Amino acid sequence: MRYIHTIKPLGNRRLLAGSCMLILLPLFFLCFTQTARAGKDPNILFNGCQVLFQGEKPYIDQNNCTQVPADFAADYLGAVISQDTSQKTISITKGDTGIILWTEEKKALVNGREVSPDSGAVNRNGTVMVPLRLVCETLGSGVEWVAETKTIRVTLDNGYILPESTCLSIIAPPPGNPDKIGLSILLFLDRDLDKQYDDIHFIMTGIFDTIQADEIVKHIGQKKTPKDNLPYRKWVRDDRAVTAGSEPGDSSISIIIWETGG
Incomplete structure (x- = not known):
C-alpha cells in the first residue's frame, strides 16, 4: 500500500520577522546532481511518506536543483509564507x-545575509517554486538524495526523535508559536495501524518512560473505526505534555505534543 501526503493550496500566511543570524555552509546550496536530470519530476518523501502535489509538480531545473511549490515549506516544515508581487x-x-x-x-x-544559491525562486504558471535543499536545510530539516530510486527524502529535524520512515502525518509549527505546540501528529485509521502504533511508541519514548508510552498507545488503540469516540487524555512530564483523542466521525486520531515550559 502506498501512503501519500497532499500539499494544500497556499492560504493567507503572515510573515514573522527573524533576527537571529545564521551562518550557512556551502553544502546548503549543493543541488541534487547524482543521476538527476533536468526536466525529470523527482519523487519526494516526507518522513518516509510520499508527498502528492496538487497543481504544479516538483521538477529538476537546468542547474540540477529540485524546485518545489513554496506551500511545501508551510505545510510540512511549519514555516510562514508571504509573497510580495511588486518586489517579486x-x-x-x-x-x-x-x-x-x-x-x-x-x-x-x-x-x-546575502547568499548565492545555484537556483533562485521561479514563478511557474502562477505558482512560486523554491529550491528544496536551500529551504529545507536552512529551516533545519534533513535532505537526502537516494540515487537507486531517484527519490528525495526530507526528514523533519526539530529536536524530537522520529522514526526514519513513518506513515503518520507529522507537522512541526514554528518554535515559539503562541499555542506552544511542539509536534502535531495524525494517526490514520485506514493505514497500517500496527506500524503507526509502533511509530507513536517510538516518538513517545523520547519524551516519557516506557510505561507512559505504553499507556498512550493503549489509549489510542481503543479507536478502531471512524464512528468510535476516543476521549481526549493528557499526559505530562517535565516541560512537555501530550494529548490524544478523536471525535466520532473522524477517520484519524490527533496526538499533540505541547511545550509547557515546565
Missing part, C-alpha cells in the same frame, strides 16, 4: 530564521 519576492520564516528569495533571480537573503 517570497519570504519563508520559521522561528528566528527568515529566507527571502527573488523570483527569476539567483538571489536570496537568510536573516539579512
